[in-house]
Amino acid sequence: xxxxxxxxxxxxxxxxxxxxxxxxxxxxxxxxxxxxxxxxxxxxxxxxxxxxxxxxxxxxxxxxxxxxxxxxxxxxxxxxxxxxxxxxxxxxxxxxxxxxxxxxxxxxxxxxxxxxxxxxxxxxxxxxxxxxxxxxxxxxxxxxxxxxxxxxxxxxxxxxxxxxxxxxxxxxxxxxxxxxxxxxxxxxxxxxxxxxxxxxxxxxxxxxxxxxxxxxxxxxxxxxxxxxxxxxxxxxxxxxxxxxxxxxxxxxxxxxxxxxxxxxxxx
Amino acid sequence: xxxxxxxxxxxxxxxxxxxxxxxxxxxxxxxxxxxxxxxxxxxxxxxxxxxxxxxxxxxxxxxxxxxxxxxxxxxxxxxxxxxxxxxxxxxxxxxxxxxxxxxxxxxxxxxxxxxxxxxxxxxxxxxxxxxxxxxxxxxxxxxxxxxxxxxxxxxxxxxxxxxxxxxxxxxxxxxxxxxxxxxxxxxxxxxxxxxxxxxxxxxxxxxxxxxxxxxxxxxxxxxxxxxxxxxxxxxxxxxxxxxxxxxxxxxxxxxxxxxxxxxxxxxxxxxxxxxxxxxxxxxxxxxxxxxxxxxxxxxxxxxxxxxxxxxxxxxxxxxxxxxxxxxxxxxxxxxxxxxxxxxxxxxxxxxxxxxxxxxxxxxxxxxxxxxxxxxxxxxxxxxxxxxxxxxxxxxxxxxxxxxxxxxxxxxxxxxxxxxxxxxxxxxxxxxxx
Numbered sequence: 227x228x229x230x231x232x233x234x235x236x237x238x239x240x241x242x243x244x245x246x247x248x249x250x251x252x253x254x255x256x257x258x259x260x261x262x263x264x265x266x267x268x269x270x271x272x273x274x275x276x277x278x279x280x281x282x283x284x285x286x287x288x289x290x291x292x293x294x295x296x297x298x299x300x301x302x303x304x305x306x307x308x309x310x311x312x313x314x315x316x317x318x319x320x321x322x323x324x325x326x327x328x329x330x331x332x333x334x335x336x337x338x339x340x341x342x343x344x345x346x347x348x349x350x351x352x353x354x355x356x357x358x359x360x361x362x363x364x365x366x367x368x369x370x371x372x373x374x375x376x377x378x379x380x381x382x383x384x385x386x387x388x389x390x391x392x393x394x395x396x397x398x399x400x401x402x403x404x405x406x407x408x409x410x411x412x413x414x415x416x417x418x419x420x421x422x423x424x425x426x427x428x429x430x431x432x433x434x435x436x437x438x439x440x441x442x443x444x445x446x447x448x449x450x451x452x453x454x455x456x457x458x459x460x461x462x463x464x465x466x467x468x469x470x471x472x473x474x475x476x477x478x479x480x481x482x483x484x485x486x487x488x489x490x491x492x493x
Numbered sequence: 494x495x496x497x498x499x500x501x502x503x504x505x506x507x508x509x510x511x512x513x514x515x516x517x518x519x520x521x522x523x524x525x526x527x528x529x530x531x532x533x534x535x536x537x538x539x540x541x542x543x544x545x546x547x548x549x550x551x552x553x554x555x556x557x558x559x560x561x562x563x564x565x566x567x568x569x570x571x572x573x574x575x576x577x578x579x580x581x582x583x584x585x586x587x588x589x590x591x592x593x594x595x596x597x598x599x600x601x602x603x604x605x606x607x608x609x610x611x612x613x614x615x616x617x618x619x620x621x622x623x624x625x626x627x628x629x630x631x632x633x634x635x636x637x638x639x640x641x642x643x644x645x646x647x648x649x650x651x652x653x654x655x656x657x658x659x660x661x662x663x664x665x666x667x668x669x670x671x672x673x674x675x676x677x678x679x680x681x682x683x684x685x686x687x688x689x690x691x692x693x694x695x696x697x698x699x700x701x702x703x704x705x706x707x708x709x710x711x712x713x714x715x716x717x718x719x720x721x722x723x724x725x726x727x728x729x730x731x732x733x734x735x736x737x738x739x740x741x742x743x744x745x746x747x748x749x750x751x752x753x754x755x756x757x758x759x760x761x762x763x764x765x766x767x768x769x770x771x772x773x774x775x776x777x778x779x780x781x782x783x784x785x786x787x788x789x790x791x792x793x794x795x796x797x798x799x800x801x802x803x804x805x806x807x808x809x810x811x812x813x814x815x816x817x818x819x820x821x822x823x824x825x826x827x828x829x830x831x832x833x834x835x836x837x838x839x840x841x842x843x844x845x846x847x848x849x850x851x852x853x854x855x856x857x858x859x860x861x862x863x864x865x866x867x868x869x870x871x872x873x874x875x876x877x878x879x880x881x882x883x884x885x886x887x888x889x890x891x892x893x894x895x896x897x898x899x900x901x902x903x904x905x906x907x908x909x910x911x912x913x914x915x916x917x918x919x920x921x922x923x924x925x926x
Binding site: 228231232235236238239240242243245246249256257258259306307309312313314317318319320325328329331332334335336337338339340342343344346347348350362363365366373423426427429430434447448452455460463466467470471473474478 | 540543548553559566727762865903
């Protein structure tokens with residue numbers, strides 16, 4: 227009984243995501259399984275929506291935009307966030323809780339409010355409808371994730387390791403590159419991945435502050451769903467599911483590696 | 494890492510052979526230990542602050558200032574005093590009884606003519622139109638004639654439109670010529686100023702926001718409840734299974750969590766729409782007749798189903814991390830002491846999961862009341878949230894002050910819940926997958 231219940235809930239979680247994959251190979255312009263698909267007739271399946279996607283200038287431009295914005299925002303958020311996390315995990319950091327609360331706030335405030343606020347403010351500075359504006363906004367939204375993951379990694383950092391390295395004769399730079407960096411990198415990388423996906427998947431802020439030139443994939447999907455609903459969206463969705471599987475795998479590998487490295491530290 | 498320099502100084506001091514009792518301890522170079530230590534701590538502090546400073550400045554400029562800008566916009570009221578400068582000045586001395594003097598009419602005629610010429614009259618006309626419909630056309634109509642008007646202006650304006658004989662309109666202009674206004678907040682809760690300046694309810698057909706706030710709250714509560722019901726057994730299963738199988742099932746939770754929000758919303762449209770997968774299935778197996786297909790999307794049901802799916806991982810993860818820390822021996826002990834399975838669960842296991850329930854519920858509720866995309870795409874008319882009205886006032890009605898006021902109210906609610914959340918678990922304990 228309990229197993230059936232749990233299976234159903236897992237089905238509810240994962241089913242919708244799996245349903246979309248076969249649907250994206252539909253030969254007909256519908257959002258549902260055609261009879262040919264159900265009878266596994268090869269004619270019922272086609273790659274036409276993928277072709278449509280890869281040959282569409284609009285979609286290709288939005289991919290380019292998404293990548294430009296996400297990469298820039300991720301780099302900015304990761305650099306600033308990691309530096310701040312280093313400071314925040316110092317024992318002597320004054321006002322730590324207040325500062326932490328401020329840095330985390332973009333994660334707490336509902337996106338629609340951030341979007342409205344940024345729109346008002348950025349339009350005064352002439353930053354709306356520019357790449358810079360979108361990048362800065364997405365950096366702000368990604369920062370909490372970097373700060374949280376990197377401070378979490380640093381809080382588990384065993385400082386006796388650095389002292390051991392020093393006492394064994396390693397120079398400070400050698401200690402940093404051989405001891406500190408390998409242990410902190412997983413946190414930085416997973417923070418960066420969070421920041422990347424936050425930007426890559428973000429709709430609301432772009433909707434408000436981007437112009438037509440900065441259309442990203444989520445915006446293209448958004449207007450696709452609202453206006454002319456075409457199965458091309460399902461093809462894009464399938465590709466995005468692949469991206470998230472890739473990200474999830476990367477994160478899991480990082481976590482395992484991290485656990486292995488941590489396993490060596492006496493704590 | 495950055496603080497390893499501080500203890501080093503004290504270390505050398507501890508072995509200082511001259512440290513006679515009573516005499517101040519000094520470091521090797523003769524500086525009193527206390528002073529040297531304080532300096533080291535100060536240096537570490539500054540170093541830490543310098544590391545945080547760039548980010549703090551960035552967030553301040555790119556996020557905190559915009560939020561404060563929005564808050565100030567919700568009470569900011571520059572239009573009347575800026576674009577009707579003469580009128581506002583004359584009206585300062587008016588007591589609000591009867592009609593104002595000729596001077597006010599003369600000032601208004603001048604302002605209208607100047608505003609039309611400078612093409613900024615539209616702003617003040619729209620601003621006043623939020624308060625009283627018809628103001629826009631009254632202003633534009635009068636302004637077109639104001640250039641040719643001659644004294645006495647009172648008679649000329651009233652001839653142009655007899656509304657200028659209405660003291661309420663003059664009271665409105667006087668009230669809105671102050672640089673700060675509460676009218677956006679009043680409008681956000683379906684109230685307005687009466688002509689005499691009291692706060693009254695808007696006419697019933699104009700009342701939309703309060704019912705939307707209420708709908709947002711109860712639907713978010715429903716979504717939170719559903720998430721809790723679905724998440725509890727799953728989290729328990731994940732926490733009690735051996736690690737290898739647990740990790741495998743965890744992927745089923747994390748994959749949706751990592752999947753694009755729009756993908757998940759799209760997929761629910763594909764499943765739930767009338768010609769969609771679920772209806773096809775029900776018709777296919779004969780449960781539904783072809784013409785009795787259920788409308789499961791573009792209404793409240795659609796919003797609740799899609800949002801429960803999207804927010805479910807946010808409930809499972811905190812519950813899981815709490816359940817993981819509960820030793821199974823507690824339940825074994827309860828059972829061996831004679832408690833039935835239900836009593837053991839109710840008295841022993843459940844109370845220990847309360848922190849997880851609290852954390853997950855608040856998290857899901859906060860996320861839910863601020864959601865915009867999913868209700869906008871699958872909510873139709875009846876499943877929309879207050880956030881959709883913020884977007885509406887931002888993009889369609891262009892009443893930005895009202896959008897800012899609704900946003901500020903929502904922000905305060907979210908912050909209140911967040912403070913409770915912070916009390917319960919602390920923000921830096923948030924688990925990210």
